[in-house]
Amino acid sequence: MEEKLGNHQEPITEPRIVSAEPIPLNELNERAKRCRRSIVDMVHKAGAGHPGGSLSAIDLLVGLYSTQMSVSPDDANNGDRDRFVMSKGHASPAVYSILHEMGFLSQSDLDGFRTMGSVCQGHVDMKWTNGVDFSAGSLGMGLSFGLGCAFAARLNEQEFHTWVMIGDGETQEGQIWEAFMAASYHDIQNLHVIVDRNRIQNDDFVDVQMEIGDIANKINSFGWSVKEIDGHNMEHVVDALSWAANTPGPNAIVAHTVKGKGVSFMEDNPSFHGKAPTDEELSQALEELA
Amino acid sequence: MSAPSTGGASRDGYGAALLEIAHDSRVVVLEADLGKSTKSCFFREKYPERTISLGIAEQNMMLVAAGLASCGKVPFASTFAIFSERAFEQVRNGIARPGLTVHICGSHGGIHTGTDGSSAQSIEDLALYRTIPGMTVMHPCDDLSARHLTTALLNHDSPSYTRTARNKTPRMYDEDTVNSLEIGKGSILRSGSNVAIIANGVMVHKAMKAAEDLSTRGIDATVVDMHTLKPLDTELLDRLATECSGIVTVEDHSVIAGLGSAVAEHLSQTNPTKIKMLGVQDRFGESGGSEELLEMVGLTSEAIIAASESLV
Numbered sequence: 001m002e003e004k005l006g007n008h009q010e011p012i013t014e015p016r017i018v019s020a021e022p023i024p025l026n027e028l029n030e031r032a033k034r035c036r037r038s039i040v041d042m043v044h045k046a047g048a049g050h051p052g053g054s055l056s057a058i059d060l061l062v063g064l065y066s067t068q069m070s071v072s073p074d075d076a077n078n079g080d081r082d083r084f085v086m087s088k089g090h091a092s093p094a095v096y097s098i099l100h101e102m103g104f105l106s107q108s109d110l111d112g113f114r115t116m117g118s119v120c121q122g123h124v125d126m127k128w129t130n131g132v133d134f135s136a137g138s139l140g141m142g143l144s145f146g147l148g149c150a151f152a153a154r155l156n157e158q159e160f161h162t163w164v165m166i167g168d169g170e171t172q173e174g175q176i177w178e179a180f181m182a183a184s185y186h187d188i189q190n191l192h193v194i195v196d197r198n199r200i201q202n203d204d205f206v207d208v209q210m211e212i213g214d215i216a217n218k219i220n221s222f223g224w225s226v227k228e229i230d231g232h233n234m235e236h237v238v239d240a241l242s243w244a245a246n247t248p249g250p251n252a253i254v255a256h257t258v259k260g261k262g263v264s265f266m267e268d269n270p271s272f273h274g275k276a277p278t279d280e281e282l283s284q285a286l287e288e289l290a
Numbered sequence: 291m292s293a294p295s296t297g298g299a300s301r302d303g304y305g306a307a308l309l310e311i312a313h314d315s316r317v318v319v320l321e322a323d324l325g326k327s328t329k330s331c332f333f334r335e336k337y338p339e340r341t342i343s344l345g346i347a348e349q350n351m352m353l354v355a356a357g358l359a360s361c362g363k364v365p366f367a368s369t370f371a372i373f374s375e376r377a378f379e380q381v382r383n384g385i386a387r388p389g390l391t392v393h394i395c396g397s398h399g400g401i402h403t404g405t406d407g408s409s410a411q412s413i414e415d416l417a418l419y420r421t422i423p424g425m426t427v428m429h430p431c432d433d434l435s436a437r438h439l440t441t442a443l444l445n446h447d448s449p450s451y452t453r454t455a456r457n458k459t460p461r462m463y464d465e466d467t468v469n470s471l472e473i474g475k476g477s478i479l480r481s482g483s484n485v486a487i488i489a490n491g492v493m494v495h496k497a498m499k500a501a502e503d504l505s506t507r508g509i510d511a512t513v514v515d516m517h518t519l520k521p522l523d524t525e526l527l528d529r530l531a532t533e534c535s536g537i538v539t540v541e542d543h544s545v546i547a548g549l550g551s552a553v554a555e556h557l558s559q560t561n562p563t564k565i566k567m568l569g570v571q572d573r574f575g576e577s578g579g580s581e582e583l584l585e586m587v588g589l590t591s592e593a594i595i596a597a598s599e600s601l602v
């Protein structure tokens with residue numbers, strides 16, 4: 001794979017956690033809290049970005065990268081690595097914060113979020129960032145892309161897993177259902193979807209814009225195994241990810257989450273879908289996430 | 291070059307090419323329920339394990355192809371030209387933007403498609419794909435050149451769109467001459483110093499016919515099969531602009547943003563030249579025979595002759 005376009009501000013020197021042993025839940029929760037601080041800080045510095053859907057997704061990403069994903073910044077393009085496709089690409093701060101934890105990005109990379117030449121583009125982009133497997137930004141496309149990766153794994157007789165995170169609002173795109181239908185028809189293995197069911201989209205609550213109803217049942221009716229969990233309960237998250245990794249056929253985790261989780265004034269608040277906190281709001285947020 | 295002979299349609303060339311490159315295990319063929327029409331069906335018959343049916347779902351097909359390409363496969367995804375347009379944003383954002391090498395083939399392009407009527411007659415596909423950074427855009431004129439150029443895509447390191455035609459047209463190449471074709475290089479079928487006729491697809495043989503008639507009237511025309519619209523052979527265009535008194539472009543495509551526009555965009559900056567653009571004049575087609583329809587929109591060898599004469 002070719003060199004990425006993004007410029008790292010400086011070599012990555014921060015220590016990273018590499019553990020062969022299962023990481024205790026309290027450590028995972030601490031990691032998620034650090035990521036949350038990174039998220040609000042990044043968006044505040046940039047003066048723009050999407051904190052709400054990043055904060056709803058981050059517990060899931062911490063669980064995923066800490067317990068399932070076989071990836072390494074030292075060998076970022078290894079063809080056998082697991083893939084993570086962030087279809088809801090506006091939640092890029094969540095991805096950058098976990099890639100920072102994993103040693104793919106430095107603090108100064110995060111500080112450059114949304115600035116010209118930065119490795120941290122507004123929406124996650126495989127062309128710019130090591131550790132990013134998909135160029136997102138236009139909703140509804142990621143599951144199809146992940147399906148393509150899973151097809152490649154089958155054709156190449158590779159064992160890697162492909163994890164795709166989609167938003168709940170995103171399921172309003174017809175292409176998502178084209179992909180759900182195709183995956184089960186082709187009996188695709190090692191493809192897992194995580195739905196960040198935070199109930200809010202750009203303009204308003206999902207049930208105001210276009211209610212999607214019982215999303216777990218709908219996905220199940222397309223031939224997928226589905227598990228519903230509380231997406232902020234780390235024990236449930238880790239168990240569900242393990243269930244997905246070990247369950248044959250395509251499968252999905254519908255994670256019930258709270259948009260803006262962890263910052264009181266952002267929680268369940270549609271106005272923080274795509275808005276940066278003010279200086280005062282940042283202070284309060286960091287206090288709450290201390 | 292060789293005398294025209296009857297051959298297959300350019301879509302047959304696409305189908306034959308897939309079989310030729312099948313020895314490379316990276317090749318994967320994607321279909322959206324039109325394999326019998328695009329001619330990917332022959333690959334499916336022989337290599338079912340490497341043929342992926344996505345059903346009538348072009349948007350999904352484009353991104354599945356992108357995912358495959360990101361994992362080292364070389365996907366060839368085909369459907370009708372017009373239905374590929376439905377997934378234009380998927381091609382733009384999901385394939386070209388990350389620079390993934392996916393090869394798209396849109397068959398049944400142009401008004402020449404015929405009796406299916408205007409819903410199937412894509413007259414804007416080449417214009418659309420030409421606007422995407424890094425995208426190679428081709429429209430071969432016969433089955434042999436479509437086969438040769440599609441085969442060449444196996445070692446072509448950028449995403450591409452190739453338009454093929456539904457219906458047969460006379461062959462412009464034979465098994466030997468076709469081997470000289472290169473992606474991005476215009477093919478000179480006939481040399482003359484009075485006027486240059488630059489055509490693509492099903493209009494190339496009409497350009498040749500026009501040039502033969504012109505020669506009996508004392509006008510010597512160059513005929514170029516500009517099978518690649520992007521990257522455009524600008525070196526050739528600059529040479530023709532200095533050698534000839536004018537250029538006629540001919541395409542079974544909207545005159546807006548197609549071959550004629552591409553030629554004019556370049557020459558207006560380097561060698562301002564008189565250009566007559568023949569193509570579909572900002573209108574939709576209707577059901578009818580291929581020849582009837584081309585005549586209806588003014589795409590005849592007589593029109594090429596008249597345009598050429600007006601430039602000399």
